[in-house]
Amino acid sequence: xxxxxxKNSVTMEFQLDVLLKERDISIRKLALISGIHYKxxxxxxxxxxxxxxxxxxxxxxxxxxxxxxxxFKFIK
Numbered sequence: 001x002x003x004x005x006x007k008n009s010v011t012m013e014f015q016l017d018v019l020l021k022e023r024d025i026s027i028r029k030l031a032l033i034s035g036i037h038y039k040x041x042x043x044x045x046x047x048x049x050x051x052x053x054x055x056x057x058x059x060x061x062x063x064x065x066x067x068x069x070x071x072f073k074f075i076k
Contacts, residue, residue: 014072016044030064033063034063034064044060
């Protein structure tokens, strides 16, 4: 079967690992300060999720004082 991937498709990855490393914040501390479940933070950190709920994104952004564009990395 031929590759059906669109020519100009763009994918995104979370870059929570980079943000936490820059701020010296653990996954557990992010979960505590943002109010999200540890398992959710862990899955996002390791890019083991296909998406993110808007309320979770908002909590992470508020906890890290960043905008959503800092949470994602676009890959062509």
